[in-house]
Structure formats: C-alpha cells, structure tokens
Amino acid sequence: MGPLRLLIFGTRGNWGRLAGIAVGVGIGVLLALMLVAGANALETRDIRASWLQPSVSELSTATSGDTLAARSDDIFGGNRIDRLDVAVPTHGNATIPGMEAPAPGTYMASPALAELIENAPPPQLQDRYGEPAGTLPEGLLASPDSLVVVVGGTPEEVSALSSAGVVVSFDPAAYGGNQNYQTLALVGALAILIPAFLLVAVSTTLGSAARAERWQTLRTIGASRRFVKRVALTEAAGTAILGATLGVGGFFALRPLLALLPVAGERLVADDLTVSITVVLVVAVAVVIGAVLAASRSVRHAGGSATSQAVFEQTPSVARVIPLLAGLGLFILVSAFAGQIPVPLAVPIVASFALIAIGLLIAGPYFTWLTGTWFARLAQTGDAVIASRRIVRTPRAGFRSVAGLVAATFVITVFAFSASAGVRAGAYTSDPLLPDDAVAANIDLDTDITAASVEERLSQVSGITGVYFTYTNGEGTYIAGDDAQTLTDNALAAEIGEVTGGIYSLTPDGPALHEATISTLDGTRISDIIVRTDSRASSIEETRTALLTLEGVNRSAGAWTRAEFVADTDSDLATQFTEIGRLAIVIVTLLAAAVLAIATIAALYDRKRTFSLLQLIGMHRNTLTKIVSWETLVPLLSILAPTILLGWLTAHMLITSLSERSLSWPDSLLGISLAATGLMVVVSIVLAARVGNTITRSSENTRRE
Amino acid sequence: MTDVAYAGTPQAGPAFITARGLEKHHGQTHALRGVDVTIRQGEIVAVMGPSGSGKSTLLHCLAGVITPDTGEVTIDETQISALTEDQRSRFRLTRLGFVFQFGQLLPELSAEDNVALPLMLAGTRRARALVQAHSWLARLGLEGMERRLPSELSGGQAQRVALARGLVNAPAVLFADEPTGSLDSLTAERVMETLTEVVRNTGTTLVIVTHDARVASYSDREIFIRDGRVTSPALEGAM
Structure with missing residues (x-):
C-alpha cells in the first residue's frame, strides 16, 4: 500500500468518515436526479394525456x-x-x-x-x-x-x-406549458434542492477538524504542501465520485418505487422518469468539483502547529442580510406590478423565492452571532457558557447545524399557508342548502323541464328521501321557504335567518336567505335540483346517474355532493401546489433532520478532545445534552421568527401573484409539520448527545505521547 | 530531594488513596496486572514508566475516570470503584482536580471562564465562580490576563491557567498527566515549582504521571510501573 492509499484508507475512523461523506453526497445527488426525473415524468404524462383537453x-x-x-x-x-x-x-x-x-x-x-x-x-x-x-x-x-x-x-x-x-x-400540448404550473413546480423543486445541497455541503465537512489536524501533522513531519494537497484532493474527489455513483445507482434502483408516488392523485409511469446523460454528468461533475474546491480550501488553511485547535471565524457582517432584503424587495415589486411586468412572471417569482430561501441561509450566521452575543452576556451555567462562547466564536459553524431546519421551516410555512388558499376556496363548503346526504345538479339555461318530469324519473331510484328545486327568473334565484327549512339541517342552519314559508331569495355572498320580492314561483324556471338520499353510497351514485342522464341537466357542470365540491378543488392548480408542498414538506423535514444530525455529530467529533476533557473533570452526561441543545436552539431561534414571517409573506405574494385567491390561516398542516420538525430536533439532539457521550468517552483524546 | 519508595508504600501517616489488586484490559492489551498503591494525604507522588506501561490507565482508575476490571480504589474513605458513573462524575468534579499535557483549555473560553468551568459545571453561577477564578489566576501570577483566550497565552501561561482550573474547586487530590509535556525545560521547571508550592501550601495530594525524571524529582516518592505492574526502583535503575 503506497503512502497515498495508506493515508486515505489506513484507519478505520477515516473509513467511517469517508463512508459518511459518500452517503451524504449520494442522498443529495439522488434527490437532485429524482426531482429532474419527476419534472420530466410530469411533463411527459401531461403531454400524453393532453388530447383530453383538445x-x-x-x-x-x-x-x-x-x-x-x-x-x-x-x-x-x-x-x-x-x-x-x-x-x-x-x-x-x-x-x-x-x-x-x-x-x-x-x-x-x-x-x-x-x-x-x-x-x-x-x-x-x-x-x-x-x-x-x-x-x-x-x-x-x-x-x-x-x-x-x-x-x-x-x-x-x-x-x-x-x-x-x-x-x-387533439395534438399534444403539455399542461406544463401553463406558466403558473411551471412556476409552482420550479418553486417546489427549489424548495427541495436547497436542503439537498445543504446535506451535500454538510456531509463534506464531516471530520473537518480531524482532517485539518491530519494535514497539519503531515506538514509538521515534512510532507510538502503539494503532497498534502494531492492526498486531500484524491480523498475528496474519490469520495465525491463514490457518492455521486451511489446517488445515480440509487436513483435507477429506486425509480420503480418513485413511480408509485401519487402526484395529483395518480401514480407516475416508471418509464416516464427519465434523466438525460447530460443531466447525470452535470450533477455528478458539479458535486465532484464542489468537493475538490472545498478540500483545496481546507489544505490552504493547513500549515500551523498541530496543537493549535482554535479556529475562530471572522465576525459576520450585516451585509449578509442584503440577499434576503433583495429577494424580499423583488417579491414586493412582483406582487405590486404583477400585470405590468414585461418578462414572464415565473422568472421574478422563482428568482425572489430563491433569493429569500438562500438569503435566509446567508443571513443565518449574522443572526446567530447577534443572538449568541446577547446569550453570552446572560449565560451563567457551565453548559450555557460553553455553548454561547462557541456560538459567538464560530457562528457559521453554529448555524450550519440548523441551516436545514431553517430551510425546512421556511418551506413548511410557505407551503402550509399556500395550501390554506387552496382548501378554503371551495365555496360550496358554506352553502346552507346542500345537506351532506344530497346530490345537486344545475339545469341548462335553455331547457324548460318540469318538477313533475324530474320527480317521475327519480322515482325509479331507490334511497331518495326528497327532491327539491331552486328557481330563477333571470334576475334572482329563489327557493320555497318550506324547502329551505327542510334542506338546512346542517351546522349553518342558524345563520340563514328565520324562514317561515313563502319565497326566499338566495344571495351569492353568504348563507343568509332574504324574503323574496316575488310572491309566487309562477313565471320562473328550475335552476337547480337538490336530491336528498339515505346517505348510502349506492343511493348517491344511482341518483347521480339519474341526474346526469336526465334531459335538461347541465351535464358539463356535473352532479355533486357537498363533500365532492370540496374535493374537486383537488383538480385546482392551487391544490396541485398543495400536493407539491406536502411532498416538499416531508422531504425537506427529513433532510433537515439528516443535516442537523450529521452537522451536530460532525461538530462533536471535531471537539471530541474538548468534551473528553470535560467528561474527565467530571462533567455530567446531561451537560453534553444541554450544550448540544443550546447550540441547536440558539441559532435556530435567532432566525425562526424572520423565517416564519418571510414564509408567510412569500406564500401571500406567491398566491396573490398567481391567482385570485387570498391567504387564510392554515389548517393543521402547519402545526403538524412544525411539530414533526420539532420532534425531529429533539430526537436529533438526544441522538447526537448519545453519540457525543460515546465518542468522547475515550480518555485517549486528552493526551498525545 | 526525592525519597524513593518501593511498590507504592507510603512513608508514614494514614492512607488517603488506596488501590488494591487493580486489573484492566483494553481489548487484548492487559494494561494493569494486579496493581496495589497507597498514597497518604498531602503527599506528592510521581507515577513513572515508559510509554504504554499503564501509568495513564492507573491514573484514570485512581481518579474514577474508568473502572478497573477487578480490584478497588478508595479515596478519603469513599470507595469510588463502587460508585455509579454519575456519582463518579460528581466526585471528580467536587473532590478531584486535573491537569493535562497540553493544558487542554477550551479554545473558545477566556482564561477566567476556563478556570471557573469546574465550579460552573458543579452548579455555581458564573458570577460567583469568577470571583474564585480571579483569585486563583492572581495567585498564579496571571493577573490582567483574565479575559485572554488560550490562543493569546504562552505555553507556560496556558499551563498555569490549567493549573488554576485544577485547583479552583479546592480538590483533595490533584491528578496531573504529563503536565509539562508540551513545555520547554525552563518553563517546565517554573510550572513544576509553582505546582508543588501550591499543593504543599494547600495540603492537596498530588499524583503526577510522567516519564521525565526532572519532573519526578519534585515528588516525595516515585512509583514505577512497567507492563502493567508496579516494579522496584532498583530494577528500573538497572533497566
């Protein structure tokens, strides 16, 4: 075994480190390829089925x-x-x-x-x-x-x-040609790619202190800078190539599983999940070049004494906030002048989303340092003193652990609030005249069917408990007061106001009924048919079939229950965004947990001599957990509020720029996602502390002979 | 100056640290093979031996950092080998002090925080702990250097800060593992003079692990260890 191979593969510890880096790089490459393949698959399937929308x-x-x-x-x-x-x-x-x-x-x-x-x-x-x-x-x-x-x-x-x-x-034209859809897909892809690249970046820092010490030791015993550089670059390039190969191999191995993932309620076709050889090469080469550049940088810093462990960072400048402000400014401009921008809307929207997301990560160390300084002034206990000083001296390293969580929190907030716009859009959810057991259909304008003919056709269907009609005279829509009373048996009954027989007019803006200005339904025609059933699925479907085959029914508008009106928003663009968002939330949350665990454990490895010393002088095991907790929570809390606020603002501007919708308070998705993220933080801290206790237990870390 | 005793037998006075029949394996390596040691209160003892002889393992067993496979260790009537890990941590934090080869100061912490650390880890608030830390730094000639980071101190100053940290909790026993290993001979001599002077003034028992005869010369007694066994000084001299 030559000196080069011996230095790289000579120790079991180095094997573990290299394997960790390769796996991290592999996951990042795998996700990048999956996103490209997913985008290709969606476009292919949209084109294939576009004949349905001639x-x-x-x-x-x-x-x-x-x-x-x-x-x-x-x-x-x-x-x-x-x-x-x-x-x-x-x-x-x-x-x-x-x-x-x-x-x-x-x-x-x-x-x-x-x-x-x-x-x-x-x-x-x-x-x-x-x-x-x-x-x-x-x-x-x-x-x-x-x-x-x-x-x-x-x-x-x-x-x-x-x-x-x-x-x-009937010629194919991709649904992806819709600019809003492309914008949403790009935003979703960016939301996943940013933490994926974070994972790659954090993985390559695994054991960086040990590596730096290794290069210093080599220089101390007389190795030339060139030789050290050769060892470092060979190691970095080899690991990155291995990681990229794992990622590419993993992609092809997992492609059939990826196809099972439902997008807009339907599975993908495995053969549609294609990635061109150019994309594979670009991703792999980019990762390898990135790893080599990072290694080259680490060698440049090697050269001092092997015993000097303290590597402090420069105090982060306030200029780090500029990209964030630029992204925010661009978004405000986009939403203010959405209709007057000369370039396609997707360009400034995606650019500002990327600027805000990346800007948060760039600004993170500044906020971390700022909060760390304040925390250091207040710290009174051993764990708080150790954690606060580390945060102040090395804010970039301190923030690196939580960078994935910050990205995840931003993505979760953006998508959870955006999803709220999609779900709340179902107007029929508040229609007081559509009980849960009813099916409703609309009548064609130029048709003059009678209640008797409808009732005769529906009398052949079992499970129907009542047939009701609304009427129109071209000026308003009306309902008999007795029918309204029978139909409003849902939670909104109290809101429609007092109904005492007679004729009432329906207002499009709310549940309240108003006494009509007409006293008789003569001269009106049927506008809607509302059929109540015994709630059995078979009764509802038979009723629907009867309505859809009834002459005069507007079949293009369909026949729907209340629940189906709400579910139909699934076909809506905003709800497709919700689906992309949910997927993105799950992926980025998992990535954030991985980034947190890897970065925290890497930081513990880098400081294992310090922690071994502390354990030796009698530090309690819980103290390490407290230190890890402070070092995670302080950088996270330093930027959590701006992250959530910016996430909300981004969602607001995204939705209002691309649609007529407005934002409302999100459903349980936000709470559940943030709770899951919080749980992962706790699990990562506990795991990291356990690993930390194990790796720092060795007394060998406190001396050299 | 040095009074050499065989097999770890104290010259006089009641035993303060007692180790009986210590055996310890590190994987396939038999690091300690039935070691018996007795040290009296206030005594300065040097544990000597070549690299890999087991002297650091002995120090870690005596300090309760690791537990021996067999045998027992008693310090001031507390049988530490019978304590749980958490109890041993607490015992080390409150009754023992440590100084290591490279000072092992936390690089992010100032000199004062490094010294105050054992007290803060034991539950003392920083403001109170700093009062004692300043007192020790002044006593060791480091006045004015309280706010300096380890990287801004010389090797000798850093080792004195480490010494202050080892003594700040008024330990009954101070364990020093190659305390001058990273220093030049002149600085090492000064550090040893300061160390021995302070422990004699405070009545602290000092156990130094070293393979440097000049460091050992500051002790009251030397314990030689080779291949995991305590050996005779005559044999060591011959070798």
Whole structure:
C-alpha cells in the first residue's frame, strides 16, 4: 500500500468518515436526479394525456365534417373521472390520435375505470355512458390510475352540452406549458434542492477538524504542501465520485418505487422518469468539483502547529442580510406590478423565492452571532457558557447545524399557508342548502323541464328521501321557504335567518336567505335540483346517474355532493401546489433532520478532545445534552421568527401573484409539520448527545505521547 | 530531594488513596496486572514508566475516570470503584482536580471562564465562580490576563491557567498527566515549582504521571510501573 492509499484508507475512523461523506453526497445527488426525473415524468404524462383537453373553437362555426367534443368532470365513489363526449364524423377533420372514436351510444374507458364499471351495478355508473366499445390504450393515459371515459354521441347530443366546441386539434400540448404550473413546480423543486445541497455541503465537512489536524501533522513531519494537497484532493474527489455513483445507482434502483408516488392523485409511469446523460454528468461533475474546491480550501488553511485547535471565524457582517432584503424587495415589486411586468412572471417569482430561501441561509450566521452575543452576556451555567462562547466564536459553524431546519421551516410555512388558499376556496363548503346526504345538479339555461318530469324519473331510484328545486327568473334565484327549512339541517342552519314559508331569495355572498320580492314561483324556471338520499353510497351514485342522464341537466357542470365540491378543488392548480408542498414538506423535514444530525455529530467529533476533557473533570452526561441543545436552539431561534414571517409573506405574494385567491390561516398542516420538525430536533439532539457521550468517552483524546 | 519508595508504600501517616489488586484490559492489551498503591494525604507522588506501561490507565482508575476490571480504589474513605458513573462524575468534579499535557483549555473560553468551568459545571453561577477564578489566576501570577483566550497565552501561561482550573474547586487530590509535556525545560521547571508550592501550601495530594525524571524529582516518592505492574526502583535503575 503506497503512502497515498495508506493515508486515505489506513484507519478505520477515516473509513467511517469517508463512508459518511459518500452517503451524504449520494442522498443529495439522488434527490437532485429524482426531482429532474419527476419534472420530466410530469411533463411527459401531461403531454400524453393532453388530447383530453383538445383545442376547440366556437360551436357556431361547426360544419358537418367537424369533430365536436365536450369535456366534463364526473365522479364515482369519490374518484374524479375525466369525461370527453365526442361526435366524430366518418371522415372527420380531427381524430383522437391512437384510437378509433366510439360510436354514438357507446363508450371507451381507461383500464382503471373499466374495472370500476365492471364491479359496480350498471345504474350506479355504466348507465351514464352507454354500451362499452373497448378500453383506452395505456399510451393515451397519464397514469395507470387514470379514470378516463370517452363517450360517443351524435353531433346534436354533443353540441347540446354547455362545454362543447369544434375540435381544432387533439395534438399534444403539455399542461406544463401553463406558466403558473411551471412556476409552482420550479418553486417546489427549489424548495427541495436547497436542503439537498445543504446535506451535500454538510456531509463534506464531516471530520473537518480531524482532517485539518491530519494535514497539519503531515506538514509538521515534512510532507510538502503539494503532497498534502494531492492526498486531500484524491480523498475528496474519490469520495465525491463514490457518492455521486451511489446517488445515480440509487436513483435507477429506486425509480420503480418513485413511480408509485401519487402526484395529483395518480401514480407516475416508471418509464416516464427519465434523466438525460447530460443531466447525470452535470450533477455528478458539479458535486465532484464542489468537493475538490472545498478540500483545496481546507489544505490552504493547513500549515500551523498541530496543537493549535482554535479556529475562530471572522465576525459576520450585516451585509449578509442584503440577499434576503433583495429577494424580499423583488417579491414586493412582483406582487405590486404583477400585470405590468414585461418578462414572464415565473422568472421574478422563482428568482425572489430563491433569493429569500438562500438569503435566509446567508443571513443565518449574522443572526446567530447577534443572538449568541446577547446569550453570552446572560449565560451563567457551565453548559450555557460553553455553548454561547462557541456560538459567538464560530457562528457559521453554529448555524450550519440548523441551516436545514431553517430551510425546512421556511418551506413548511410557505407551503402550509399556500395550501390554506387552496382548501378554503371551495365555496360550496358554506352553502346552507346542500345537506351532506344530497346530490345537486344545475339545469341548462335553455331547457324548460318540469318538477313533475324530474320527480317521475327519480322515482325509479331507490334511497331518495326528497327532491327539491331552486328557481330563477333571470334576475334572482329563489327557493320555497318550506324547502329551505327542510334542506338546512346542517351546522349553518342558524345563520340563514328565520324562514317561515313563502319565497326566499338566495344571495351569492353568504348563507343568509332574504324574503323574496316575488310572491309566487309562477313565471320562473328550475335552476337547480337538490336530491336528498339515505346517505348510502349506492343511493348517491344511482341518483347521480339519474341526474346526469336526465334531459335538461347541465351535464358539463356535473352532479355533486357537498363533500365532492370540496374535493374537486383537488383538480385546482392551487391544490396541485398543495400536493407539491406536502411532498416538499416531508422531504425537506427529513433532510433537515439528516443535516442537523450529521452537522451536530460532525461538530462533536471535531471537539471530541474538548468534551473528553470535560467528561474527565467530571462533567455530567446531561451537560453534553444541554450544550448540544443550546447550540441547536440558539441559532435556530435567532432566525425562526424572520423565517416564519418571510414564509408567510412569500406564500401571500406567491398566491396573490398567481391567482385570485387570498391567504387564510392554515389548517393543521402547519402545526403538524412544525411539530414533526420539532420532534425531529429533539430526537436529533438526544441522538447526537448519545453519540457525543460515546465518542468522547475515550480518555485517549486528552493526551498525545 | 526525592525519597524513593518501593511498590507504592507510603512513608508514614494514614492512607488517603488506596488501590488494591487493580486489573484492566483494553481489548487484548492487559494494561494493569494486579496493581496495589497507597498514597497518604498531602503527599506528592510521581507515577513513572515508559510509554504504554499503564501509568495513564492507573491514573484514570485512581481518579474514577474508568473502572478497573477487578480490584478497588478508595479515596478519603469513599470507595469510588463502587460508585455509579454519575456519582463518579460528581466526585471528580467536587473532590478531584486535573491537569493535562497540553493544558487542554477550551479554545473558545477566556482564561477566567476556563478556570471557573469546574465550579460552573458543579452548579455555581458564573458570577460567583469568577470571583474564585480571579483569585486563583492572581495567585498564579496571571493577573490582567483574565479575559485572554488560550490562543493569546504562552505555553507556560496556558499551563498555569490549567493549573488554576485544577485547583479552583479546592480538590483533595490533584491528578496531573504529563503536565509539562508540551513545555520547554525552563518553563517546565517554573510550572513544576509553582505546582508543588501550591499543593504543599494547600495540603492537596498530588499524583503526577510522567516519564521525565526532572519532573519526578519534585515528588516525595516515585512509583514505577512497567507492563502493567508496579516494579522496584532498583530494577528500573538497572533497566
């Protein structure tokens, strides 16, 4: 074994350190590749299924050779179904690529939907579509879980639907082409990438003090700076290459598992999770170059005496806050002038999100030093004195341990508040006239159906307990007072006000009913049908089928229960952001815990001689736990409030810039996520203290012979 | 000046530290093989021997840092080998003091905080602990250097700060492990003079581990150790 190999692989301790660095780098590379692959997979699947949203022109321009299509959302058992009604003439000018369009009265379903149809009684599902004419090819579906049905109809039937249009083209166009969607995806990717790179950076510092001492010892015994540099760079490059290889290998090994991850409620297709060789090389080479540069820097600092252990940092300057302020300023400009910015909105939004997220990490050591100085003045106990002095002298190292937590807290706050905007948007959640057991449908404007015909059709459905109507005369919507009383049996009953028979008008802005200015419903037409059931799933589905096949019902608008109106927001862009956010929260929380544990243990390793000494003179084991706690909590608390505030501001500006929504107080997601993060902090501290007690127990750390 | 005694037998007075039949293994290495030692109160004893002879292991067993595989250690009637780890930590913190080869000062802490550390770890508030720390620093000629960091002190000054830290809790026994190992001979001599003067004035028992005969010459008695056994001075002289 040559001196180079001996120095790198000669000790078991160094093996462990190198393995730790390689695993940390590997996880970072794995996550980076997964994100790229995930983005590719989403784009591929969106393009593949984009024929479901064909580009259409006005129905009034239709000629006999035109293909007509109408898209709508259906639902069964809580699962959303994409429905496309088509009327394709024999020699039509637009055909669905890769399949024959179903003839009028027949349908083609995706395999997952075909299975649902097969397992349900026809009145609950199949009767909505007609006779089966085959299965949709998988190559046309976003996911194996996709619930899609293409229903054939005559031009008259399809053109009667409110969402109908003349198909210009079924050609693929990625949903990802939507700029807001791209912006949200980029923000989500950044949210995960930042802590992933933190993990790589923190991993490469594992045992840095031991390594620095090693280089100093080599220099002391006469090794040339060039030789030391060769050892350090070989070690760093080798470990980074090993880590990158582990990451790439791990990605391909875990790809089938990643495909199982539901995005927007549907699994991905493993073959869609692709990464180009260029991306793999760029990520791997970037990581190796980064590791080599860091190693080169550590060698440059080697040269003093082997016994000088104190390496203090320069006091962080207030200038560290500038990127943070720049990001905040940019965000304020974006939200103030959202409609007037000449560049695509995604550019300044993503840039300001990145500036704030990275700016927090750059400003962290300054806040840590500031709080540490104040803490040092107050410290009176041994553990507090030791921790505070370390924080003040080495604020960057002190902050490094909690950098992942700060990033995680920021991401959690941004996504939890953003999610609140999506969930609260369901207007029907507060509709007082929609009991939980009811299904509601809207009537086409140009249809004049009667209550009697509706009641006759619905009388064939079992499980219906009552049929109610709202009426319109073009000026307002009305309901009979007796019906309103029967329907408002939910928690909002008290809010609708006193209803004593007669006619009441519905206001769009709130639950309250007002006595109508009309005294009779004569001259009005039916606006909505509300059907109450015995709450059984089968009754609700049969009722829905009956309503959707009822002439005059606006089928494009669907037939929904209260719970389904709320769940339908899942298809909304904001809710897709919520999904990205939830995924990001889980990943960044785990990354933060890993960064905290690795950085804390690395710091303990670097100071094991100090802690061994303290244990020798009689320091209690709990004192080490207290020191680790202070060294974690003080840097974290120093920036926690600004982090949460900026997270809220970022969410506010993100949502208001990209949508008409406004932010409200988040649901339990924020509390649960922060509690989980807090729990991980506690577990990491306890684990680190345990490891610290073990690694510092050896009395050999206090002397050299 | 030095009075050499065989096999760790004290010259006179009641035994203060007693070790009986100490055996200790470090993995495959038999570090101590049935060591018996008795040290009286106020005595200065040098434990001598070559590298790897087991002298540091003996010091750590005597101080309750590690527990022997067999045998027992008693200090001032407290059988420390029977105490739990936490009780031993507390005993070390309140009854024993330590000085090491490199001073082993905490680099982030000023001289005063380094000295006050044992008191703060034992529960004394910093403000009170600093009063005693300043007193010891002044006594050891380090007045005006209270706020200096270890990196701003010379080797001899750092070792005196370490000495102040070893004595600040008024220990019954001070253990010193190669206390002058990192110092030049002149500084080492000054440190040893200060150390012996202080322990004699305070009546503190001093156990020094060293392989330096000049350091050992400051002791009342030498205990030789080789291959984990206490040996005779005659044999050591011959070797």
